[in-house]
Amino acid sequence: HILYNVKSETAQQEKYYELILDCVNTGILVLNDNGAVYQKNSEALRLLGLNVFTHVIQLNRIDPRLSSLLANCRPGDKLQMPFNNERGTVNMSVRVSDITVRKEHLRILALNDINNELDEKEIDSWIRLTRVLTHEIMNAVTPITSLSDTLLELTEAQASKEEIRNGLQTISSTGKGLLSFVESYRKFTRIPTPEPSLFYVKSFIERMVELARHQHPNVRATFHTDIAPNDLILYADENLISQVVINLLKNAMQAIESDKNTDKEGHINIHAYCNEAETILIEISNNGPAIPNDIAEHIFIPFFTTKEGGSGIGLSISRQIMRLSGGNLSLLPGKETTFILKFN
Numbered sequence: 001h002i003l004y005n006v007k008s009e010t011a012q013q014e015k016y017y018e019l020i021l022d023c024v025n026t027g028i029l030v031l032n033d034n035g036a037v038y039q040k041n042s043e044a045l046r047l048l049g050l051n052v053f054t055h056v057i058q059l060n061r062i063d064p065r066l067s068s069l070l071a072n073c074r075p076g077d078k079l080q081m082p083f084n085n086e087r088g089t090v091n092m093s094v095r096v097s098d099i100t101v102r103k104e105h106l107r108i109l110a111l112n113d114i115n116n117e118l119d120e121k122e123i124d125s126w127i128r129l130t131r132v133l134t135h136e137i138m139n140a141v142t143p144i145t146s147l148s149d150t151l152l153e154l155t156e157a158q159a160s161k162e163e164i165r166n167g168l169q170t171i172s173s174t175g176k177g178l179l180s181f182v183e184s185y186r187k188f189t190r191i192p193t194p195e196p197s198l199f200y201v202k203s204f205i206e207r208m209v210e211l212a213r214h215q216h217p218n219v220r221a222t223f224h225t226d227i228a229p230n231d232l233i234l235y236a237d238e239n240l241i242s243q244v245v246i247n248l249l250k251n252a253m254q255a256i257e258s259d260k261n262t263d264k265e266g267h268i269n270i271h272a273y274c275n276e277a278e279t280i281l282i283e284i285s286n287n288g289p290a291i292p293n294d295i296a297e298h299i300f301i302p303f304f305t306t307k308e309g310g311s312g313i314g315l316s317i318s319r320q321i322m323r324l325s326g327g328n329l330s331l332l333p334g335k336e337t338t339f340i341l342k343f344n
Contacts, residue, residue: 027044027045028041028111030109032104032105035071036054047111047113048111062083065081077094078095093114141175191317196325202227204245208245220265220266222265232272241325244329251314258289268286282340290336301316
């Protein structure tokens with residue numbers, strides 16, 4: 001009877017620790033020296049994109065480098081590695097410690113997705129760079145345009161100096177164009193602080209779709225919306241989030257418009273839902289030409305663009321808005337171009 005009680009208490013204690021581990025936002029793995037998994041929590045399974053995990057060799061089907069990294073890590077290591085699973089790109093950091101239990105050596109791995117931290121550092125660096133560039137360019141160009149306007153006024157009565165006038169006209173128009181160019185980039189560093197409120201996602205998406213249709217009336221595209229539940233409510237700054245959604249819908253319609261297959265009907269799908277962790281997600285996908293992998297790696301970098309006449313700040317500003325709103329914007333891997341807005 002005493003042994004039974006001890007065994008029962010031990011089982012309850014183990015269950016108690018398992019429940020605590022499942023509440024932690026850090027993935028926890030306990031491995032022996034042969035790579036067998038002794039313990040794992042739900043966050044570790046989520047990060048790795050697995051439902052069942054018993055040995056590190058299972059990671060070969062995700063990325064052989066990841067399997068090798070976890071199999072060969074040693075106590076005291078602090079490692080970092082990006083990989084892709086069905087949920088998207090994970091930039092994982094690994095910290096390793098060890099313990100000996102019943103004469104068996106075990107390694108304890110703490111796993112974290114550091115995409116947010118890396119993105120925030122990258123955005124901060126670009127913001128500082130942009131502020132310096134805009135300050136210097138504005139200081140240089142403003143007096144040029146002012147002076148050229150003054151000279152143009154002085155030469156209006158001198159028809160014999162048409163060549164000088166044309167040159168000054170060129171200086172003036174070029175300077176003003178550069179000022180406008182810089183002003184568009186300045187917007188990247190001046191996003192207002194979000195003022196969140198509750199609003200219904202269904203009516204919000206319907207307004208965004210109508211606005212996109214109005215802005216691009218000549219694009220042959222059919223919209224499909226799926227909001228679950230029907231009365232899904234989001235707590236965010238509606239005006240700022242509308243900028244993100246409109247930009248993604250604009251990109252989707254431009255992608256469909258650029259498709260050389262003229263007989264193909266364009267489709268834009270919008271799926272909004274709440275997952276098991278009570279996180280609200282909005283997926284926006286289109287059946288236009290897929291984004292090549294070498295370009296997909298750079299689409300969120302400020303000023304990067306493949307469009308003729310594009311500024312390259314639309315997706316950068318959209319991701320920054322989502323960061324300021326406590327969420328994230330990412331591109332999901334797959335045949336169709338799918339962006340996902342995640343609201344934590």
